[in-house]
Amino acid sequence: MIDFDALEEEIKKGKINNSYIFCGLDEELIKEGVNLVVNSVVDKSMKDLNYIRLDGLNINYDEILNACETMPFMGEKKAVVIYRAEFLKEKTDSSNSKLYKEIEKYLKDIPPYTILIMYYLFNDKRDTAKKNKKLVSLDKISKVVHFDRLKKDRYYKKVEEVFKKRGKEIKKIEARYFAEKVPNNFDIINREADKIIAYTEGKEITKKDIDKLVLKSSEDDIFDLIDLISLRKAERAIDLLDELLFKSDQHMLIITNIENHFKRLYEIKVLKNKGHNIGSIASKYKLPTFICEKLVNQSNKFSFNQLKEILDICLKTEISLKSSSNDKTMELELMLFNIFMVK
Structure with a gap:
């Protein structure tokens, strides 16, 4: 090979x-x-x-x-x-x-x-x-x-080419910043570049523009994890959790991010129930519309009762992580198992 x-x-x-x-x-x-x-x-x-x-x-x-x-x-x-x-x-x-x-x-x-x-x-x-x-x-x-993933220098160069092919100049510093923010996948890179080019029409691309439009990689991982939970893919969810812990051995940060994500899904579900559209929800949370659409679609995969029960499980896990000397990785895996038991 x-x-x-x-x-x-x-x-x-x-x-x-x-x-x-x-x-x-x-x-x-x-x-x-x-x-x-x-x-x-x-x-x-x-x-x-x-x-x-x-x-x-x-x-x-x-x-x-x-x-x-x-x-x-x-x-x-x-x-x-x-x-x-x-x-x-x-x-x-x-x-x-x-x-x-x-x-x-x-x-x-x-x-x-x-x-x-x-x-x-x-x-x-x-x-x-x-x-x-x-x-x-x-x-x-x-x-x-x-x-597989391209080596760094070649990856940066190809990211710059993505913008050049679309007739948009991007400085090397901003190109590298963008490259580090997006997953190393050119299907995603092309879509993200199109959004930035459309947003910055007639002006230079800045780091602020990139921050506003591109999800952080950790947020992407949490989103993927919640998606696996919604699809009841327990084994793959555990694998992704282990990968998150391997990237950053910060158990409290991960449980906080998961808990905040489920809170956001619950809030969005409430707003949708009250008749709010994508535009008003995106405005409330100061999110790009495409990200808001993803969150709305994800919130639809859970009922109100499921989200309440899941948030309760997350809170209990957070308390346990803070107060006990148990294996923290095992605590998070147990949390996932309990979430999968929610019906």
Whole structure:
């Protein structure tokens, strides 16, 4: 398995494989990798004829076979891309399992004029290529590329390029500040950049603008944690809690943030019940509308009684953390368990 940097080096040297499996969390970065390979093998003037995209969510083996076996039109190579190839997921239904076995066999016999690229998006940041047995197996007959986080200098440079491509200048200091505030995911970065560009039309981008529009990463993590709670995904919620503690071993800060988030959801639910719209709620809390929309949607996943009971659990945990000598991590995990028991 290789990463994006290694893929770029291979492409520069003219080393092109007959097939690739791309994987990772960042679809925008994966698409960049796809374009890198496609543009290196398919003539731009023939792209409409020699570049085929297939939806991996709704695909069968015959469609893949027909796309790969057809000769390129007036060119030496053609590229076939299967995006969001769900059959590469480790646990799938019987039809996707059958398709995976057919693809695994076919990868050994792809025509020399076809470059097949398949990509699969991980569910969350705890997924890795090495944990997926299918990807490990395919790495023996294809080239598996894991699109992980970019190294700092390259990451900063690419963030600057995001703004430049949109015709907006951003100074290096502000670009780095923005890069540190947003998750290292170019799908999110593109959306956040669009909001900042729209907000700062006709003026320079400042740190104040970035602070106003971009959620802090810790707030993002808490939001994700509450989302997992609302979806009843206990194991993943525990994993994320452990990750938060690993990042910052501050149990009181985490319980306070969780408690404040649930308080905000309760207050928003009350305001919505009184007929307030998104705009008035956003104004009250001095939040950008898009953040307020997320919070309203999240508050809808809980009833008033559930939120009251959860807040009571948070308060008891906070008191326990302050007054007892018990294992603090265990206290927080027990809090999550009790929250999951709320009906």
